[in-house]
Amino acid sequence: MNKIITIGRQFGSGGRELGRLLAEELGIPYYDQEIVREIADRTLMPESYVQQIIEQRKIVAFPLHIAKSFQLATDLQIATNPKIEESSAIFNQQSKIIREIAEKSDCVIVGRCADYILKERNPYRIFVYADMEKKMKRCREYAPENENFGDKELEKHIMEIDKRRASYYNFHTGQKWGDPINYDLCINTTNLSIKEIVPILAKLF
Amino acid sequence: MNKIITIGRQFGSGGRELGRLLAEELGIPYYDQEIVREIADRTLMPESYVQQIIEQRKIVAFPLHIAKSFQLATDLQIATNPKIEESSAIFNQQSKIIREIAEKSDCVIVGRCADYILKERNPYRIFVYADMEKKMKRCREYAPENENFGDKELEKHIMEIDKRRASYYNFHTGQKWGDPINYDLCINTTNLSIKEIVPILAKLF
Numbered sequence: 001m002n003k004i005i006t007i008g009r010q011f012g013s014g015g016r017e018l019g020r021l022l023a024e025e026l027g028i029p030y031y032d033q034e035i036v037r038e039i040a041d042r043t044l045m046p047e048s049y050v051q052q053i054i055e056q057r058k059i060v061a062f063p064l065h066i067a068k069s070f071q072l073a074t075d076l077q078i079a080t081n082p083k084i085e086e087s088s089a090i091f092n093q094q095s096k097i098i099r100e101i102a103e104k105s106d107c108v109i110v111g112r113c114a115d116y117i118l119k120e121r122n123p124y125r126i127f128v129y130a131d132m133e134k135k136m137k138r139c140r141e142y143a144p145e146n147e148n149f150g151d152k153e154l155e156k157h158i159m160e161i162d163k164r165r166a167s168y169y170n171f172h173t174g175q176k177w178g179d180p181i182n183y184d185l186c187i188n189t190t191n192l193s194i195k196e197i198v199p200i201l202a203k204l205f
Numbered sequence: 206m207n208k209i210i211t212i213g214r215q216f217g218s219g220g221r222e223l224g225r226l227l228a229e230e231l232g233i234p235y236y237d238q239e240i241v242r243e244i245a246d247r248t249l250m251p252e253s254y255v256q257q258i259i260e261q262r263k264i265v266a267f268p269l270h271i272a273k274s275f276q277l278a279t280d281l282q283i284a285t286n287p288k289i290e291e292s293s294a295i296f297n298q299q300s301k302i303i304r305e306i307a308e309k310s311d312c313v314i315v316g317r318c319a320d321y322i323l324k325e326r327n328p329y330r331i332f333v334y335a336d337m338e339k340k341m342k343r344c345r346e347y348a349p350e351n352e353n354f355g356d357k358e359l360e361k362h363i364m365e366i367d368k369r370r371a372s373y374y375n376f377h378t379g380q381k382w383g384d385p386i387n388y389d390l391c392i393n394t395t396n397l398s399i400k401e402i403v404p405i406l407a408k409l410f
Binding site: 127129131185186187190204 | 327386390395396397402409
């Protein structure tokens with residue numbers, strides 16, 4: 001069975017960079033935005049719209065995986081809330097694509113609940129996080145030149161993105177995003193150089 | 206400044222073994238029960254009694270580090286609760302010993318809030334955990350022959366020990382035991398061989 005590495009990450013923690021470098025070091029494919037692009041292709045929705053659905057979903061009353069026991073309530077809810085239906089359709093498409101990717105070869109997949117979607121393949125599940133100060137510093141380094149958030153604004157921005165990621169993950173998996181028990185390794189990037197840790201991490205595989 | 210590695214661990218997760226092997230691999234001293242023995246020597250209390258005070262402390266209303274702002278309430282509480290005073294005296298002694306240890310040489314220290322006590326020395330803080338099934342399996346492997354816990358009883362036993370560890374840590378540090386943000390690396394030992402991961406981990410230092 002192919003060796004799959006999944007990476008969950010807080011915004012600004014460097015998880016994407018860690019995933020990309022780890023895939024490079026291991027000489028295996030790396031998937032991130034490619035998945036959104038593939039969903040857009042298959043659903044004929046614009047990529048930006050798919051991204052928006054994935055990232056901006058609101059918390060709803062019944063997570064779909066629990067709601068199976070509450071079929072009537074869910075049916076009613078879906079019938080009255082097309083956004084849920086759309087988000088659910090996109091999640092199903094995403095799951096299908098992620099399973100196809102895992103079927104093809106060893107790989108690194110960033111985000112998108114891949115740890116949960118592929119759980120029967122026992123992926124190696126990494127979660128990357130850092131303290132707020134370091135995440136803010138990293139965001140400023142990578143921000144476009146015309147982006148000028150104040151400190152408070154940037155902190156709020158980071159917290160909002162992570163809140164959405166958590167809500168998306170918790171909703172679709174019934175697990176808690178960032179809870180160590182759902183990962184094999186949790187790496188705090190506050191005090192480390194991602195470039196230096198990647199060759200060591202790679203030896204795990 | 207000496208390189209200090211601290212290890213927090215769930216009961217049955219293999220954290221102690223990981224710490225011991227890591228110290229061996231790095232050729233540096235390893236401290237665990239030695240600290241309790243040293244407290245016992247210095248306070249002239251029996252080692253088993255010191256252990257009991259450390260492990261069996263109950264949650265109290267005001268953590269001491271917060272209670273500084275509530276001096277009167279704390280004074281009253283300590284005056285009426287000699288156990289708190291004793292536990293606090295032992296924690297102070299323990300902190301002193303841990304600082305002396307860190308002063309001497311590079312080392313690995315297991316448990317005892319060492320990550321918090323030595324925070325100004327920027328220790329590398331590892332937390333080791335596993336799922337309940339694996340922790341139960343490990344406990345059975347290492348249990349004395351005459352110990353015959355049923356499954357439910359063993360699970361309860363493990364949960365109680367971790368509850369005490371959490372309460373001791375949270376009380377003395379004002380941080381949350383096992384919360385990733387308080388550690389540099391959290392390692393799930395459910396699916397891995399501790400002997401195999403140690404040489405890789407050692408490369409971090």
